[in-house]
Amino acid sequence: MRVTIPIFVLLLATSVVCKPKPVVRQPIEHHQLTLQFDVENHRLEGTARLTLPRKGVKVAGFLLGQDFSISDAILGGVPVKLKSRVVEDPEMISPEYGVFGEWDTGNALLWTTETSKEARRKELNNAFKAKPLILQVDFSGSLYVPPDNRQFSREKIAFEVDGTIGHEGIFLSPTAYWYPTLPDVLSTYEVTVKLPEGWNCVTDGMPGGAIERDGWVEVTYVSDVVTGALSFSAGPFVVEKLDHNGIAVMTYFLPEQAGLSEGYIEACTRYVDMYSDLIAPYPFSKFAVVDNFLPSGYGMPGWTLLGSEVLRLPFIKGTSLGHEITHNWIGNSLLVDYREGNWCEGLTVYLADYKYKEDADSLAAMEYRMNQLRDFAAYVNSDNDYPVTEFVSRSGPADRAIGYGKVMMIFHMLRKMLDQYDEAIFMQVISETYYKYQWQPIGWKEWQKEFERRLGQKLGWFFDQWLLNPGAPELAVENMVIENVKGGWEAKFEVVTKTFGDKPYKYLLPIRILSDRGSVNQQAFIQSSRQSIKLAGGGEIRSLQLDPGFDVFRRIYTGEMPLTLAEFFGDPDGILVIPSKDAKVDEYKRIAENLKSDGQRIVTDTEFTAEMENNSLWLFGDPEINCLFTLFPMDSSRLEYLPLRAPRWREDQPLPAGLVFKREEFHGGELIATLIDRHPKDAEKSIVYTLALPTADLVDGTRKLQHYGKYSYLLFEGDQNIRKGEWVVSGESPVAWRNKSAGK
Numbered sequence: 001m002r003v004t005i006p007i008f009v010l011l012l013a014t015s016v017v018c019k020p021k022p023v024v025r026q027p028i029e030h031h032q033l034t035l036q037f038d039v040e041n042h043r044l045e046g047t048a049r050l051t052l053p054r055k056g057v058k059v060a061g062f063l064l065g066q067d068f069s070i071s072d073a074i075l076g077g078v079p080v081k082l083k084s085r086v087v088e089d090p091e092m093i094s095p096e097y098g099v100f101g102e103w104d105t106g107n108a109l110l111w112t113t114e115t116s117k118e119a120r121r122k123e124l125n126n127a128f129k130a131k132p133l134i135l136q137v138d139f140s141g142s143l144y145v146p147p148d149n150r151q152f153s154r155e156k157i158a159f160e161v162d163g164t165i166g167h168e169g170i171f172l173s174p175t176a177y178w179y180p181t182l183p184d185v186l187s188t189y190e191v192t193v194k195l196p197e198g199w200n201c202v203t204d205g206m207p208g209g210a211i212e213r214d215g216w217v218e219v220t221y222v223s224d225v226v227t228g229a230l231s232f233s234a235g236p237f238v239v240e241k242l243d244h245n246g247i248a249v250m251t252y253f254l255p256e257q258a259g260l261s262e263g264y265i266e267a268c269t270r271y272v273d274m275y276s277d278l279i280a281p282y283p284f285s286k287f288a289v290v291d292n293f294l295p296s297g298y299g300m301p302g303w304t305l306l307g308s309e310v311l312r313l314p315f316i317k318g319t320s321l322g323h324e325i326t327h328n329w330i331g332n333s334l335l336v337d338y339r340e341g342n343w344c345e346g347l348t349v350y351l352a353d354y355k356y357k358e359d360a361d362s363l364a365a366m367e368y369r370m371n372q373l374r375d376f377a378a379y380v381n382s383d384n385d386y387p388v389t390e391f392v393s394r395s396g397p398a399d400r401a402i403g404y405g406k407v408m409m410i411f412h413m414l415r416k417m418l419d420q421y422d423e424a425i426f427m428q429v430i431s432e433t434y435y436k437y438q439w440q441p442i443g444w445k446e447w448q449k450e451f452e453r454r455l456g457q458k459l460g461w462f463f464d465q466w467l468l469n470p471g472a473p474e475l476a477v478e479n480m481v482i483e484n485v486k487g488g489w490e491a492k493f494e495v496v497t498k499t500f501g502d503k504p505y506k507y508l509l510p511i512r513i514l515s516d517r518g519s520v521n522q523q524a525f526i527q528s529s530r531q532s533i534k535l536a537g538g539g540e541i542r543s544l545q546l547d548p549g550f551d552v553f554r555r556i557y558t559g560e561m562p563l564t565l566a567e568f569f570g571d572p573d574g575i576l577v578i579p580s581k582d583a584k585v586d587e588y589k590r591i592a593e594n595l596k597s598d599g600q601r602i603v604t605d606t607e608f609t610a611e612m613e614n615n616s617l618w619l620f621g622d623p624e625i626n627c628l629f630t631l632f633p634m635d636s637s638r639l640e641y642l643p644l645r646a647p648r649w650r651e652d653q654p655l656p657a658g659l660v661f662k663r664e665e666f667h668g669g670e671l672i673a674t675l676i677d678r679h680p681k682d683a684e685k686s687i688v689y690t691l692a693l694p695t696a697d698l699v700d701g702t703r704k705l706q707h708y709g710k711y712s713y714l715l716f717e718g719d720q721n722i723r724k725g726e727w728v729v730s731g732e733s734p735v736a737w738r739n740k741s742a743g744k
């Protein structure tokens with residue numbers, strides 16, 4: 001699933017409520033596209049035949065990218081003139097605008113048959129009577145993003161190339177508006193493509209055989225189930241195909257990756273079988289894994305487009321691939337009505353990424369849930385928080401923590417509640433809802449209705465409290481009173497739940513009690529913001545912990561989670577301090593630019609002032625080139641710098657500079673260590689050290705750090721990670737109570 005980032009949200013929110021009249025009212029039922037690509041000149045020439053509904057169309061229209069022009073248009077067999085205009089407000093293009101998300105239409109022109117009334121009467125009256133009503137358009141244009149521009153910000157999450165046509169390959173996304181269409185359509189397609197010899201291509205639907213003729217290759221894709229706007233990819237692919245119970249499982253890999261095909265096909269068939277059992281039969285005729293010369297990870301109906309670098313990562317088959325395949329059910333054939341927020345990423349994560357952990361072992365699943373809560377605590381604050389009904393797509397880590405993490409946890413809490421009745425219910429409802437609404441967009445309302453129907457209970461309280469409120473409740477155990485009774489103990493305490501809204505949250509709370517006889521798990525249904533609970537047991541109670549397995553979506557405390565790089569990334573007041581006197585100053589500046597989050601600042605050690613001392617800090621370099629290392633010394637049991645040593649008796653063979661990383665000594669080469677610690681002046685703040693040996697390549701050792709937010713320490717040799725991990729957790733927090741007199 002990919003949806004463009006809503007750029008009009010702010011505008012609409014602040015303007016007076018006055019909806020423009022949509023200019024175009026027709027959907028497009030079928031697209032027949034004939035395309036020819038000239039990669040030499042980055043050019044696309046095409047003919048689109050759009051089948052429009054026969055009734056109620058008075059103005060025919062579509063969007064096309066500003067880089068394209070139109071030579072001819074024929075409506076119902078009658079040549080017509082089209083008029084173009086800029087889309088001032090996307091709502092003018094369709095009455096149903098917003099069902100499939102907000103679209104960035106800034107790059108497109110709206111073309112319509114509407115001319116003056118006089119002309120329309122003459123020209124169009126007869127044309128609109130045609131059956132079927134087809135608007136045929138000849139169009140052409142060029143699209144190219146040079147490789148240098150693409151690489152510039154490749155580490156930034158929001159970076160995207162909309163479309164490019166070149167020697168290295170073709171990639172076209174819906175936001176390039178590369179063929180005449182409307183953003184809200186659900187349509188069938190027939191796409192015939194002419195490509196350079198030796199190339200192949202992928203889009204939605206089932207491919208016919210490639211025909212080679214006169215130095216060209218011609219391929220036709222037919223999609224007879226409805227899908228949204230098309231993406232397209234082409235290149236000198238090596239194609240492999242396996243017929244798996246009537247589904248074509250395929251790979252389109254560039255020659256360098258062709259050897260990986262077998263493993264991918266095997267993994268795909270496994271996922272297709274797994275979700276066919278779990279939800280419903282696979283809804284498309286093919287599934288193809290497609291190699292992209294651009295860095296990407298997109299899931300389209302019946303195919304996924306993964307960057308070459310991503311494809312080569314050994315763990316992708318066990319993680320992202322399954323996620324993208326799950327989208328064929330969740331998001332691509334059970335569609336999302338975006339007007340109530342995008343529920344599909346969180347559910348896909350729950351049925352894919354999270355499920356694989358749960359299938360492996362319960363500890364891995366718990367860690368996954370903890371990571372979601374930790375990311376929420378680290379990245380989401382009162383300035384960037386919003387209810388999940390407003391989530392559309394991911395453009396940064398805060399959106400991810402809300403739209404993926406929080407939504408996943410909402411489905412998890414729902415399942416835990418249903419598991420009390422029957423552990424099969426949750427997946428049954430997912431599957432029944434899928435069958436009922438296949439090929440239709442649905443919102444949270446439909447999910448609520450389906451879960452209520454199956455359970456025979458109203459669930460408005462559950463959906464309302466989790467969907468409509470931003471934030472996460474904070475839990476604490478208070479006023480503990482222990483009484484020794486015959487053969488054991490009795491505990492009375494209060495569970496305090498702090499929330500954003502004025503209504504108390506209701507939720508199922510797991511409680512773990514540890515006594516000298518072992519641990520016991522209990523559950524309580526919390527309904528008030530200060531709820532008294534009484535528990536009893538045998539032996540002597542040692543400790544009590546609320547939500548020990550991170551099953552409740554809540555704000556977790558620092559004592560429950562290891563301090564990791566995410567904490568710095570999520571602090572908008574963080575300051576990155578680079579050396580001022582090293583030859584590599586510019587390089588340090590570049591890597592700091594790449595690592596810095598919104599709001600954070602970059603200064604040199606000489607620009608550093610006393611007011612900055614209490615902010616979260618990230619220091620780069622080593623003590624010889626960045627004086628901040630002396631002002632904020634590293635904990636030497638964790639990290640220490642060893643300068644170049646030239647023993648007097650062997651000046652010809654000095655020991656190169658090195659470092660001690662978690663008591664392990666390393667010397668020379670391409671070593672870069674990064675670790676995070678508590679700020680010595682404020683335990684709520686953090687300090688990160690990136691210690692680079694003078695011989696290290698700074699870019700290699702830091703370019704992946706954004707993706708390592710869940711670690712506390714990392715050691716790189718070149719671009720290879722050789723050590724990583726998390727600090728041990730203290731366990732002290734308001735959700736934990738310890739019996740200080742136990743064992744005395």
Ligand SMILES: [Zn+2]
Nearest residue numbers: 001323345348
């Ligand atoms: Zn996804």
